[in-house]
Amino acid sequence: MNIFLHEFKSYLKSVAIWSGANFLIILVYFSAFTTIALEAAQMEAMMNSFPEEMLIAFGMNDMNFGSLLGWFAVVFLFCQICLAIQASNYGIALLSIEERELTADFLLPKPVSRVKIITAKLLAAFLALTITNLVVWASAFIVINLNRDGREFDVQALAMILSTIVLFQLFFLSVGTLISLLMKRVRSVIPLSMALSFGMYILSIFGSMLGEDKLEIISPFRHFDPNYIIANGSYDLPLVMISLAVIVIAIPASYVLYNRRNITAAV
């Protein structure tokens, strides 16, 4: 419990910054919504004249920027980037920070098992991420309601999109933790977490802008595509399962690796 509280306290400032960033992104993008909605109405007429197969080939059959939710799908992508960076930062730093700052010498002689340490740390990080998650939920509902001008939107679909955040964060948290344990020494966190989160982002946007799915399938940005949820009213289950499977494998693997880990000590 002490470890949990100590860890959680150390996240507070970072959680405040990331939550603020997410709120600002949603706010700023939605203040441009009225302009976009006008243009989108013209676009829709054009789109209808194209053959359906072609739109599907470019992943554009699901998009609809004129609606509140359609625009939210665009905005949500930017929130996802922030959430991904935050979660992978937490994951990669989770256990490696003790060795880097030589505090493992202090922590590990304590009368707690390594399993308890990693559990407490994971839970603290997860709680911190959940707070950010809740802020995104709140900002989405508040900002959309402020900007809707009497338009209706599908509350259930919005809730479904926002529910994906939990798994999305867990993916980056657990994969980050696993990566940090697979390495002998993590010198600094940011390059690794950027590679993980931004790599996944560029991978998915590359796919959606320039054609077909190939490698993009490993990217969680793909697994929880809001456009798919809006269009179909359900999750893209096979892809969600990929994320779920990765989480289910990465967490136990982290426990095993940490239990066997040869800890770098100061002396």
Next chain:
Amino acid sequence: MRIYWRELKANIKSLLIYIGVVAFFVVVGFQKFEGYAENPEILEVLDAMPAALIESFNMNAFNLTTVEGFFGVMYAFIALILGIAAVMWGSDIISKEERDKTVEFALTLPVKRSTLVTAKTAAALTHCLLLALATWGLNAANAAVYDPGPDFYRFLFQGMGALVLLQVVYLTVGILIGSALRQHKRAGSVAISVLLGTYFFSVIAGLKKEWEFLEYFTPFAYFDPALILRESRVEPVYLWISAGVVLVCLAGAYLAYSRRDLYI
């Protein structure tokens, strides 16, 4: 000079990784281009998308069915990767000494602190140039299949030149962050926040007319590939801003580092 060589060697792994990342995206990108080449239907789809959205992905002004246009769209991704590399190297190369607790050793050497900063800056700059060179080569090699005209090679050359300037801006910003920030541990995250913040600015600036002034605050908007392709130039005002940022950052870095209270 020894510090320069040593830094060059120490960072080589990171350089190779970035080259690998660029190679991956260029190869995958050009594979996708196969579907676009000489396929006019795509243009109709793109024309129908709302201007604000296209703008926010920097996809306007390019004819995706030609190699030139395709590189123009890839340009934004490449700029992002090279920008990340530059700002990370810049912030890391100075702050890592304190993080790895080697600063006691480095500063007891008979060299001035300013010499240290110069050598490290030069090493990071060399890496940026090598990365840009590799990107250039990779793009030229992948494009060769489509037999592009001299226009493409000119655009590629000038575009990569602009990206080197972009890298220099971010490199010096990173170096300033690395040498001026008291908490050396935060250098990396601050550098990345700056990079992401400016990237968002460049995206947001395209969304609304009233937000266009934001372009002045983001190097990603300084070197507009459309302008380079059509008129082979960049807006002079942005060049002046870049030069100003570079000079201020370098001066600030030397000043801050020579007075720095080191964490030992």
